[in-house]
Amino acid sequence: MAPEPLLATRAQQAFIATITIQAIAVLVLVGLVFHKIDDNVDLHQTRYKTVPCYLALFALGELFELLMAFDALRLRNIIQLFGILIFHLCLVVFAALQIHQTNTALIKIPNVDCAVNFVFANCEGPGTLWNEIRPLLIAAPCIIGGSWLFMIFFIKQLYSEFGWAIFHVVGANPKMKTMYQWYQIMICLLKFDFFFFGAVTMQLLIVVLQHNSAEFGVTIAAIPVVLVLLVLCGLAAQREIKAIMIISLVMMPAALSYCVYKLVRMYSAASSGQYLTTRATLTTFTIVAFILLLGTFIVGVRCFTEFDRGLLNSKVHSVPASRPPPKSYNSGGNMTAKDSTSGIPLGPRISIE
Secondary structure (H helix, E strand, O other): OOEOOOOOOHHHHHHHHHHHHHHHHHHHHHHHHHHHHHOOOOOOOHHHOHHHHHHHHHHHHHHHHHHHHHHHHHHOOHHHHHHHHHHHHHHHHHHHHHHHHHHHHHOOOOOOOOOOOOOOOOOOOOOOHHHHHHHHHHHHHHHHHHHHHHHHHHHHHHHHHOOOHHHHHHOOOHHHHHHHHHHHHHHHHHHHHHHHHHHHHHHHHHHHOOOOOHHHHHHHHHHHHHHHHHHHHHHHHHHOOHHHHHHHHHHHHHHHHHHHHHHHHHHOOOOHHHHHHHHHHHHHHHHHHHHHHHHHHHHHHHHHHOOOOOOHHHHHOOOOEOOOOOEEEOOOOOEEEEOOOOOOEEEEOOOOO
């Protein structure tokens, strides 16, 4: 049976349209903020680098969410759709934190007394840069939050639409169904690990680390290593390759330790100053990355214990086929199938009796 076409239903089309429209609207708002700030301050100064970092992260986040949505609809993966809902809430929090961080970057500058020397870019109140960009910054989390409510409505419809997918892949065995669901959670976590690791790394490289520092070089070197590790972990979970899975699980505690190390660096007296303008979002992203990695490790151990239990074929061939057309009976008692688009009976089936 052929795979079901992508975006074949109104619920799928509306879900993708909601994500696309809000992404365009928010990126336009963020672009306007960036343009206004770029016209009035030197973005090469360390304290102002939070603005291009903000724009880059939002562009990356919106693109990632759209790709994840298409992937979830292609795989008929309701677990990944719920993951997208949680990720969308993270975007709301990130957009809200940027209001505070942009204010910190522009306004809270030592030796600037607005009562004595008014500076358009570094003072508050009417006729200032902050007064112009604040409504744009506030509108971003409002739009993302509003679109989240629409996404909940459409995912509820998709939940009913995709309810048959796991049954099609693994059959009616409850144990196989449970094992397959944990495998789906594992793969979903790995995908979000990919984004949050990239987000933390991007903030460190753009805003915090000096290009001539040893930590900058280590961070650059770690990027391909971690990304390859995540890909191999997903491949090992799917193909049930025990050696690679063990290596991946052993490496995850090291990544967790790195997250703890960065959190300590952000708030220690010796290094807290360099994290000033991006501490809020960097802390949030690092904590989320830590929680995701910890969850991935725990779920990964569970999945590893379920290797060689008959799920391999279902994992490898996990894209559900098209839903069978509804069945009905004609006046003679013979079963007929209706065309899924027109509702016209295809004709009586041959009865073997």
